[in-house]
Amino acid sequence: MAVVDAPPEKIKSPRGKKTDKAAARTHERRAALWLIAPSILILAVVIGYPLVAAVIQSFQKDAGLNPTTGLFEQGGFAGFSNYTHWLLQQCGPVPCPPGTNCASFWAAIFNTFFFTIVTVVLETVLGLWMALIMNRAYRGRALVRASVLVPWAIPTAVTAKLWFFIFATAGIANVILHAQILWTSQAWPARIAIIIADVWKTTPFMALLILAGLQIIPDEIYEASRVDGASTVQQFFRITLPLIKPALMVAILFRTLDALRMYDLPAILTGGGPGNATTTLSILVVDQIRQGFNAAAALSTLTFLLIFAVAFIFVRFLGANVVATTEAQQKGELR
Amino acid sequence: MKKATLVFAAVLAVGGLAVSGCSGSGGGSSTGAANSSRGPITYVQGKDNNNVVQPVIDMWNQKHPDEKVTLKEQSTDANQQHDDLVQNFQAKNSNYDVVSVDVVWTAEFAAKGWLQPLEGSLKIDTSNLLPATVKSATYIGKLYAAPVSSDGGLLYYRKDIVPTPPTTWDEMMADCAKAKAANISCYAGQFKQYEGLTVNVAESINGAGGEIVKSDGKTPNLQTAEAKKGMQQLVDAFKNGNIPQENLTFMEEPSRQAFEAGKYLFMRNWPYAYSLATTDATSVVKDKFGIAPLVTASSLGGHNAAISAYSKHQATAHDFLQFLESQEIQKIFVQKASLAPVITALYDDQDLIKTNPYLPVLKQSILKAVPRPVTPFYPAVTQAIQVNAFQVLSGAADVNTGLKNMQDAIKSAANG
Numbered sequence: 082m083a084v085v086d087a088p089p090e091k092i093k094s095p096r097g098k099k100t101d102k103a104a105a106r107t108h109e110r111r112a113a114l115w116l117i118a119p120s121i122l123i124l125a126v127v128i129g130y131p132l133v134a135a136v137i138q139s140f141q142k143d144a145g146l147n148p149t150t151g152l153f154e155q156g157g158f159a160g161f162s163n164y165t166h167w168l169l170q171q172c173g174p175v176p177c178p179p180g181t182n183c184a185s186f187w188a189a190i191f192n193t194f195f196f197t198i199v200t201v202v203l204e205t206v207l208g209l210w211m212a213l214i215m216n217r218a219y220r221g222r223a224l225v226r227a228s229v230l231v232p233w234a235i236p237t238a239v240t241a242k243l244w245f246f247i248f249a250t251a252g253i254a255n256v257i258l259h260a261q262i263l264w265t266s267q268a269w270p271a272r273i274a275i276i277i278a279d280v281w282k283t284t285p286f287m288a289l290l291i292l293a294g295l296q297i298i299p300d301e302i303y304e305a306s307r308v309d310g311a312s313t314v315q316q317f318f319r320i321t322l323p324l325i326k327p328a329l330m331v332a333i334l335f336r337t338l339d340a341l342r343m344y345d346l347p348a349i350l351t352g353g354g355p356g357n358a359t360t361t362l363s364i365l366v367v368d369q370i371r372q373g374f375n376a377a378a379a380l381s382t383l384t385f386l387l388i389f390a391v392a393f394i395f396v397r398f399l400g401a402n403v404v405a406t407t408e409a410q411q412k413g414e415l416r
Numbered sequence: 417m418k419k420a421t422l423v424f425a426a427v428l429a430v431g432g433l434a435v436s437g438c439s440g441s442g443g444g445s446s447t448g449a450a451n452s453s454r455g456p457i458t459y460v461q462g463k464d465n466n467n468v469v470q471p472v473i474d475m476w477n478q479k480h481p482d483e484k485v486t487l488k489e490q491s492t493d494a495n496q497q498h499d500d501l502v503q504n505f506q507a508k509n510s511n512y513d514v515v516s517v518d519v520v521w522t523a524e525f526a527a528k529g530w531l532q533p534l535e536g537s538l539k540i541d542t543s544n545l546l547p548a549t550v551k552s553a554t555y556i557g558k559l560y561a562a563p564v565s566s567d568g569g570l571l572y573y574r575k576d577i578v579p580t581p582p583t584t585w586d587e588m589m590a591d592c593a594k595a596k597a598a599n600i601s602c603y604a605g606q607f608k609q610y611e612g613l614t615v616n617v618a619e620s621i622n623g624a625g626g627e628i629v630k631s632d633g634k635t636p637n638l639q640t641a642e643a644k645k646g647m648q649q650l651v652d653a654f655k656n657g658n659i660p661q662e663n664l665t666f667m668e669e670p671s672r673q674a675f676e677a678g679k680y681l682f683m684r685n686w687p688y689a690y691s692l693a694t695t696d697a698t699s700v701v702k703d704k705f706g707i708a709p710l711v712t713a714s715s716l717g718g719h720n721a722a723i724s725a726y727s728k729h730q731a732t733a734h735d736f737l738q739f740l741e742s743q744e745i746q747k748i749f750v751q752k753a754s755l756a757p758v759i760t761a762l763y764d765d766q767d768l769i770k771t772n773p774y775l776p777v778l779k780q781s782i783l784k785a786v787p788r789p790v791t792p793f794y795p796a797v798t799q800a801i802q803v804n805a806f807q808v809l810s811g812a813a814d815v816n817t818g819l820k821n822m823q824d825a826i827k828s829a830a831n832g
Binding site: 144146151152153172173175177178179180181182184249250251261263264265266267352353354355356357368371372 | 495498499502527528529555556608609610634661662664665670792793795796799800801802803804806807810812821822824825826828829830
């Protein structure tokens with residue numbers, strides 16, 4: 082009597098192995114894609130088109146002067162000559178003499194990386210220190226946090242002018258040091274001036290990002306470590322640092338990409354420096370735009386590839402995962 | 417999913433192509449019709465700090481109600497003004513009818529075909545203008561712009577220490593002994609690495625009889641004994657302290673401030689410093705300084721007004737140029753804005769000399785003035801001069817190497 086029926090046949094959906102639930106999910110995903118299509122289109126036009134246009138232009142020659150009429154004429158296809166112009170220092174048939182933009186290329190690469198590495202290291206160390214101070218609970222903490230942010234809030238152009246006056250020959254820096262250093266007219270003093278101004282300006286940014294990572298660490302871990310007899314130094318190296326590593330890597334990634342693009346601070350403080358001592362890649366691109374647009378397009382493409390490579394290394398090999406870290410911070414979870 | 421992605425890629429590609437298709441095209445130089453047509457025009461110049469241009473334009477608008485001029489002001493930064501003009505010319509914007517061009521950009525814009533040559537029905541009379549200003553507006557034998565304002569360098573000197581100003585570089589260097597006796601520095605100029613350095617170096621080289629580029633505007637001519645002499649005299653002055661090292665950080669304002677504080681015996685600067693040195697509360701040299709023509713040749717500053725090749729009302733633009741160059745307007749520019757006039761006769765005008773006492777000295781300076789290289793590659797040429805001159809003056813390179821590098825860099829810049 083109570084014969085167990087055979088289980089009903091599985092309903093085969095039109096898509097073969099997928100169940101109805103999976104079909105609904107795919108349908109949702111499709112609808113979502115169509116909804117964000119306008120934003121992607123705008124991004125593609127605003128970001129993708131200039132990028133592609135720059136690459137196309139970098140393969141054209143700059144307008145040359147017609148010797149008989151004295152008027153400029155369109156240059157033709159250039160092949161890779163704009164790239165060899167920069168990478169191999171070829172100004173036409175001869176190597177580039179000092180005083181041309183192209184002779185400053187390798188110096189600009191050195192300056193850009195030098196500034197990036199030194200400022201990021203200094204800002205990370207100082208930012209970590211400031212974040213640790215801001216993390217503790219004490220009276221006046223809100224005031225400290227607000228005042229720490231002030232350098233970051235001042236526009237970079239204004240900061241550059243402020244430090245320009247501080248580092249003038251008759252300025253305060255020389256008075257305090259009882260010296261007569263020509264800050265903006267000698268190579269290494271100019272570089273140091275830019276590093277000081279940049280660290281002053283951007284350490285608050287690093288401090289804030291690291292503070293976000295610090296605030297997620299629960300106090301119980303520290304209590305447990307105290308019970309286990311850990312000293313403050315051990316707490317710092319064994320608990321704090323490993324637990325803020327995701328936030329730290331994200332902060333360092335942001336800061337590095339920013340520093341590689343540095344333009345306004347050196348341009349206003351030293352104007353590119355004596356010779357090319359403080360010329361960064363961005364400054365070189367802007368200078369070149371005034372002289373030859375297509376060579377500038379080649380240089381900006383090279384800059385783009387360089388920054389892309391650095392970002393790739395960070396994400397792939399150093400584990401900087403922006404999305405996961407921000408999500409974890411929003412949920413208050415440790416990753 | 418795959419199908420949706422493909423559709424997306426197609427949409428993006430179409431969108432991208434559509435936008436790129438919007439790039440400008442065609443448009444050529446103006447036709448004869450535009451040469452003679454009249455109507456409202458726009459006058460573009462950098463920020464009018466003295467508020468002298470709008471009243472002048474109002475005067476024109478009253479007399480020409482059908483051909484009104486609108487003023488468009490750009491930023492005060494010369495580089496930004498240059499870039500703004502380049503962008504509008506590249507877009508073939510017909511809204512920029514008359515543009516104010518710095519003397520060093522005229523050749524560049526003329527070579528790119530953006531300026532209307534002032535010939536035929538657009539001819540203007542240049543016989544009463546200073547020759548150096550006309551030369552700065554000429555490119556390959558054709559006049560492309562109308563000089564509107566000029567500028568030349570002046571030698572400011574402490575007349576309580578040196579009653580008669582020197583007339584040659586060697587005399588000035590000899591006077592430095594008096595500076596040492598009075599315990600002040602000798603000579604201040606602008607030697608930071610910027611356009612002012614090109615001005616100062618060009619003045620020294622031209623004053624020694626050399627030239628930076630030949631008259632074709634492209635071929636550098638720096639391997640001459642005169643050019644070497646011009647550079648060497650600066651290097652020697654830096655070496656023996658007649659020009660202190662801090663000059664390597666000086667632009668116009670720091671040098672003026674140092675002179676006003678009484679720290680220098682001589683200063684090279686533009687005429688604007690005259691009124692400031694006499695009226696500033698902090699100036700300790702108010703009645704102790706005099707002005708003289710430079711012992712070197714003066715570089716020429718100033719602005720020319722040009723007609724855009726894309727303007728639709730060129731006849732009106734032409735008349736407006738003549739209006740700006742008329743005696744009445746030039747007098748207003750001198751009195752209200754301390755600009756240097758381009759009409760030779762005005763330098764001897766007694767009314768003007770009363771209000772601007774530096775005019776006779778300025779005239780001598782400008783008559784001997786040599787324009788900076790009139791070349792369409794001016795940004796690259798001035799960079800070649802600045803970088804290498806700074807290397808030489810800061811002691812990082814010797815004069816021969818510096819001049820050779822300058823020559824090579826200018827040659828490679830001129831080849832595009």
